[in-house]
Amino acid sequence: MLKLAVLISGGGSNLKALLDAAADPAYPARVVAVGSDTDAAGLAHAEAAGVPTFIVRPRDYATREEWGQALAAAIREHGVSGVSAPGPASGPGSASGAGSASGPTSDPDPVRDAAREPGLVVSAGLMRILPAGFVRAFSPNLINTHPALLPLFPGAHAVRDALVAGATETGVTVHVIDEGVDTGPALRRAAVQVRPGETEEELHERIKQLERPLLVETVREIAAGELDLRIAASGAVDETDHRRDRSPETDHSTPCKERTRWQ
Known part of the structure; x- marks a missing residue:
């Protein structure tokens, strides 16, 4: 079963379509987390489906790369790992459901990450250009x-x-x-x-x-x-x-x- 982390900024109509599809046991993917760069209205779709959500606001970080590191850390916390991982994140974040993106995180652990099934990150209306370090962390399992x-x-x-x-x-x-x-x-x-x-x-x-x-x-x-x-x-x-x-x-x-x- 492919695990999906979905990123949104707005109403989340594409997210809703994925959640509806994943409600069918025959569909071979499940949305395990939904993240946003803001308090997006579409997060309500995830919450209604019982899917954990998190918010990582760019304004809380000094650089785009630091924001990307925090975003990657939040996704990994929800069990979706990439091919490689950026450095540890710093700065505040907020979350609901299972876990938070706030605070410093531990360095990437290859053994720990290998135990997690690789997943797919879906940018479904995220109105941000993802930093290069984030892209390298999840490529090629990263679509838009x-x-x-x-x-x-x-x-x-x-x-x-x-x-x-x-x-x-x-x-x-x-x-x-x-x-x-x-x-x-x-x-x-x-x-x-x-x-x-x-x-x-x-x-x-x-x-x-x-x-x-x-x-x-x-x-x-x-x-x-x-x-x-x-x-x-x-x-x-x-x-x-x-x-x-x-x-x-x-x-x-x-x-x-x-x-x-x-x-």
Whole structure:
């Protein structure tokens, strides 16, 4: 069973989709902790499901790297370990459920960490760029959803940028997080047509309708061993969709270079 640590900043609609999927005993992953950089409304979804939550606020740390170390420590406290670990964290944090991110932590212990099953960290609406040390600690078991067909329209305003550029098609990408901004290898994409006169809010909501099931299915594939993140992170993954029982009419998880059209 793959253990998930989910990171959010807002309402947590993607988190809710994962929690709902994980409620099915047949789903091969479980959300074991939900973290945030702020008192996010979406934490209520985790609390309602009995999942521990924690908050690690960047303002409580002198540097982004120190914040990343504290965030990594909080995730490991909840049983999700990475390939390597950053140095010990310092500074305050807050938590509810099982454990706290506050205070100094002990140095990484390879024996202790090896006893914990490796998990997957899912950035599902975390509105922060993760520090390089954090990325190295969990890579390649670290994924993100982005509301565009990457590599087009990276950054925080992807939906608006697509409209300004006059794109007739955009969508969502699930990708491995690397040390850049939305530059990691794409795992899955789903496309949506841009409607004439559509507002940013309307388009973003339609993208979210694709984003939630795409994330749930991608996590399922990772947990089932159908998608190898080590291969994906190496750049050797075939970006075309390899899943069966899907037709071109219903499954649009294909490379954006083949699917994106411009006016």
